[in-house]
Amino acid sequence: MIRPDGRRLDGRRPDEIRELKIKIGILENADGSAYVEQGNTKIYAAVYGPREVHPRHLALPNRAIIRCRYHMTPFAVEERKSPAPTRREIELSKVIREALTPAIIVEHFPFSAIDVFIEVINADGSTRCASIIAASVALASAGIPMRDLVAACSVGKINGVLVLDVTDIEDKYGEVDMPFAMMPNKNEITLLQLDGVLSLEEIEKAISMATKACKEIYEKQKSALKEKYIELRKAVEESAKT
Amino acid sequence: MPIYVKDWDLVVPGEVLAEGDYVAGPYVYKEGNKLLATTIGIVESKRGVIRVVPLQGPYIPKVGDVVIGIVIDYLPTAYVLDINSSYKAILQATEVLPFQKNALAEDLSKYLDVGDVVICKIVRFDKYSDVVVSCKGRELGKVVDGRLIKVSPAKIPRLIGRKGSMINLIKKETGCKIVIGQNGFIWIKGKDPGSEVLAEKVIRKIAEEAHVSGLTQRVQLMLQLEKGVDV
Numbered sequence: 001m002i003r004p005d006g007r008r009l010d011g012r013r014p015d016e017i018r019e020l021k022i023k024i025g026i027l028e029n030a031d032g033s034a035y036v037e038q039g040n041t042k043i044y045a046a047v048y049g050p051r052e053v054h055p056r057h058l059a060l061p062n063r064a065i066i067r068c069r070y071h072m073t074p075f076a077v078e079e080r081k082s083p084a085p086t087r088r089e090i091e092l093s094k095v096i097r098e099a100l101t102p103a104i105i106v107e108h109f110p111f112s113a114i115d116v117f118i119e120v121i122n123a124d125g126s127t128r129c130a131s132i133i134a135a136s137v138a139l140a141s142a143g144i145p146m147r148d149l150v151a152a153c154s155v156g157k158i159n160g161v162l163v164l165d166v167t168d169i170e171d172k173y174g175e176v177d178m179p180f181a182m183m184p185n186k187n188e189i190t191l192l193q194l195d196g197v198l199s200l201e202e203i204e205k206a207i208s209m210a211t212k213a214c215k216e217i218y219e220k221q222k223s224a225l226k227e228k229y230i231e232l233r234k235a236v237e238e239s240a241k242t
Numbered sequence: 243m244p245i246y247v248k249d250w251d252l253v254v255p256g257e258v259l260a261e262g263d264y265v266a267g268p269y270v271y272k273e274g275n276k277l278l279a280t281t282i283g284i285v286e287s288k289r290g291v292i293r294v295v296p297l298q299g300p301y302i303p304k305v306g307d308v309v310i311g312i313v314i315d316y317l318p319t320a321y322v323l324d325i326n327s328s329y330k331a332i333l334q335a336t337e338v339l340p341f342q343k344n345a346l347a348e349d350l351s352k353y354l355d356v357g358d359v360v361i362c363k364i365v366r367f368d369k370y371s372d373v374v375v376s377c378k379g380r381e382l383g384k385v386v387d388g389r390l391i392k393v394s395p396a397k398i399p400r401l402i403g404r405k406g407s408m409i410n411l412i413k414k415e416t417g418c419k420i421v422i423g424q425n426g427f428i429w430i431k432g433k434d435p436g437s438e439v440l441a442e443k444v445i446r447k448i449a450e451e452a453h454v455s456g457l458t459q460r461v462q463l464m465l466q467l468e469k470g471v472d473v
Binding site (some may be wrong): 103 | 252254255256257258269271273278280281282296297298299300302328329330369394396450451453454456460
């Protein structure tokens with residue numbers, strides 16, 4: 001799994017993340033949307049709201065509720081996946097919701113709901129981390145007040161080496177997969193799961209690696225959010241000159 | 243106490259704007275010594291107060307706001323209005339019915355039907371009740387003609403301009419009657435369809451370019467070009 005020259009199967013160094021592409025505002029009918037491409041992992045996220053809660057009894061008098069649905073399309077994986085929500089998808093919906101909630105200022109919208117829909121178009125490892133990246137950018141592009149963006153990255157261990165941003169093969173045949181999400185400016189961890197066994201020193205190293213990667217991802221999220229407006233600003237200034 | 247941004251800078255949620263003895267304005271929050279933005283928007287700082295003007299976002303009702311609502315339902319003595327927010331608005335039927343009519347005995351759809359557009363003002367909004375609106379007053383009430391357009395509620399302050407400068411410019415140049423609802427709905431009524439189309443075009447341009455400085459000059463130029471006047 002690790003080549004003799006210390007590189008991984010796809011030629012990355014252990015502490016290198018895959019190429020990350022983020023676009024906002026691609027779904028016209030959503031209040032906010034984002035598309036994230038991390039290597040071969042491709043994800044759409046759509047945000048609606050704050051809007052009225054149905055059924056009404058779910059509404060809370062002091063804050064908005066966040067509803068999150070993580071869904072994998074049948075063609076996202078090698079063997080067709082049934083479109084019905086599986087145990088795994090229900091669990092991922094929950095952990096993604098809990099990773100996003102601390103960042104959103106829910107107290108501003110009592111009796112309301114904010115809906116996040118995540119659709120995995122192609123899965124190649126780290127889909128929950130890519131989903132969190134997409135969802136937090138989509139929330140920000142919808143103009144929902146947030147304390148910070150949420151960046152996410154996974155850490156794996158293959159052949160005894162800690163690696164960043166695991167792919168599908170590395171996840172399946174490696175020893176460890178540790179998804180990690182944080183708010184980079186507040187320095188708070190919002191998601192930390194561990195599948196496998198790591199020693200205490202390894203966990204500490206893994207967290208510091210993931211923190212570094214999250215800061216890098218955060219810069220990309222930031223520029224993706226600004227890009228649309230900066231381009232428009234440039235275009236307007238150009239046309240004003242002529 | 244350093245400040246990391248300047249006016250007109252574009253910021254995203256969580257960006258650190260300044261550190262130290264500054265006051266957090268709208269869409270800014272303070273954590274310890276740091277001031278952070280909470281939404282995507284443009285920075286404005288004045289006399290130690292830092293605020294972010296949002297570029298996108300939902301409408302949050304405020305008492306005194308003029309809003310444009312669409313009737314979606316009736317209750318026994320009231321109408322329910324959609325005001326493009328996560329809260330519905332309630333309009334008491336007595337405000338619409340002729341004097342001394344009993345709302346319970348009347349067929350409410352005779353006065354306002356589902357789909358009707360009403361310009362109204364928010365009179366009450368608190369934690370414990372729905373938004374309550376009134377349609378009694380100057381320029382308020384049901385509208386039957388003109389056109390209704392929808393823009394993002396976050397762009398409304400730019401559309402109005404400082405002390406109404408922008409909207410007065412459009413009104414003057416196009417000769418249209420325009421009512422801006424704070425919730426993002428705008429009602430336009432002109433003498434002829436042409437001027438209504440022009441007003442709509444200008445409003446859409448403002449909504450799109452709200453975050454670029456020098457907006458007033460561009461709008462003036464556009465209005466003059468559209469009207470066929472040599473500049």
